[in-house]
Amino acid sequence: MQRRGTSISRGKFLKMMGAAGVAGSTLSVLSCQPNTSATGGGGGSGGGPEEKELALYNWSDYVAGSTIPGFQKETGIKVTQDFFASNEDLLGKLQAGATGYDVIVPSDYMVAIMVKSDVIQKLDKSKIPNIKNVGENYMGLSYDPNNEYSLPYQWGTTGILYNKKEVGKLDSSWDAMWDKQFEGKMAMLADSRETIGAALYKLGYSVNSKNQDQLQEAEAELKKQQPLLRGYFASTEVRPLVMNGDILLGHVYSGDAFLAMSENEDLDYLIPNPRATRWTDNMSIPNGAPHPDNANKFINYILDAKVGAALSNYTYYNTPNEASLPDIDPALKDLPGYTLASDIFERLEVIEDVGKTTREYERIFTEVKSA
Numbered sequence: 001m002q003r004r005g006t007s008i009s010r011g012k013f014l015k016m017m018g019a020a021g022v023a024g025s026t027l028s029v030l031s032c033q034p035n036t037s038a039t040g041g042g043g044g045s046g047g048g049p050e051e052k053e054l055a056l057y058n059w060s061d062y063v064a065g066s067t068i069p070g071f072q073k074e075t076g077i078k079v080t081q082d083f084f085a086s087n088e089d090l091l092g093k094l095q096a097g098a099t100g101y102d103v104i105v106p107s108d109y110m111v112a113i114m115v116k117s118d119v120i121q122k123l124d125k126s127k128i129p130n131i132k133n134v135g136e137n138y139m140g141l142s143y144d145p146n147n148e149y150s151l152p153y154q155w156g157t158t159g160i161l162y163n164k165k166e167v168g169k170l171d172s173s174w175d176a177m178w179d180k181q182f183e184g185k186m187a188m189l190a191d192s193r194e195t196i197g198a199a200l201y202k203l204g205y206s207v208n209s210k211n212q213d214q215l216q217e218a219e220a221e222l223k224k225q226q227p228l229l230r231g232y233f234a235s236t237e238v239r240p241l242v243m244n245g246d247i248l249l250g251h252v253y254s255g256d257a258f259l260a261m262s263e264n265e266d267l268d269y270l271i272p273n274p275r276a277t278r279w280t281d282n283m284s285i286p287n288g289a290p291h292p293d294n295a296n297k298f299i300n301y302i303l304d305a306k307v308g309a310a311l312s313n314y315t316y317y318n319t320p321n322e323a324s325l326p327d328i329d330p331a332l333k334d335l336p337g338y339t340l341a342s343d344i345f346e347r348l349e350v351i352e353d354v355g356k357t358t359r360e361y362e363r364i365f366t367e368v369k370s371a
């Protein structure tokens, strides 16, 4: 599959970008200055005109090649980009006092936690007319019922990318990720809620369980699984491991699975039974953002129909932008699992804020990783 309007495949583009695929690294696009200081100096919150700068803190490999240059061309605003590998890393960074970021990209449950923790600010919707393009199914979701603090960026699922030529067609459960015959040939996500979620799903429980007994059972499952794993990685790191045959099965976000499958026909993506996760990532503005006006402009730009289509055609994730749908690459829409049949959609769960039980999830994941 080729990205629209380009003559290179996404795989080749990634190689050209080099560091862009590495979670947790810093890539300053169109500028060499990472922007994580508290000084900002933009004057946005002080009322004066803002500097022509914007600092984006994003998941790795989550903008198209055209996204940031297009914004700079349209607005004259120079964008720097840093990367985080999980929602918990993003929250930790903000709570540790990083105030240099203008736009961040938290998932569903993390928006709720960030509102509660008072680390994000209300959007200025008068500056985001493209809000009209967002499909109604992606507005007013439980984590931000009036979209005061967030607007959707991309959505997808979490499942298993695997080599069907080597492993054979998997049954539809999570069990393969615990199968001793694949010892050393499997990886799970370095994402506490997703990985504990996989164990909860395997046991037939909800990803949002607050039940101590269920969580203990999940912990025991993960401790059984841990010695069988190559490790816990960002999804963008699992993808090449499976593509290169270093491992046979990997817990991944759907876009990484679809990208891998489009370049290696031996691979397949399973959204296991009985349940798996459907998630939405969102754009928000942290408190203390140095350039909030620029941030609202950037959010509006992402919600443009063509910009949104180019984004999904690059990331291989789904778009919440209804106006973008006609321009989504038909080959992408045809990939099994990209367009969700209603029976699959209905068995997917959305990760929610579990309140005080969050600490228990974090304790479990820390212990499992070091077991």
Ligand code: SPD
Pocket: 059, 060, 061, 062, 107, 158, 194, 235, 236, 253, 279, 281, 351
């Ligand atoms: N490479 C970008 C991946 C973004 C995935 N966000 C997923 C959140 C799942 N809870």
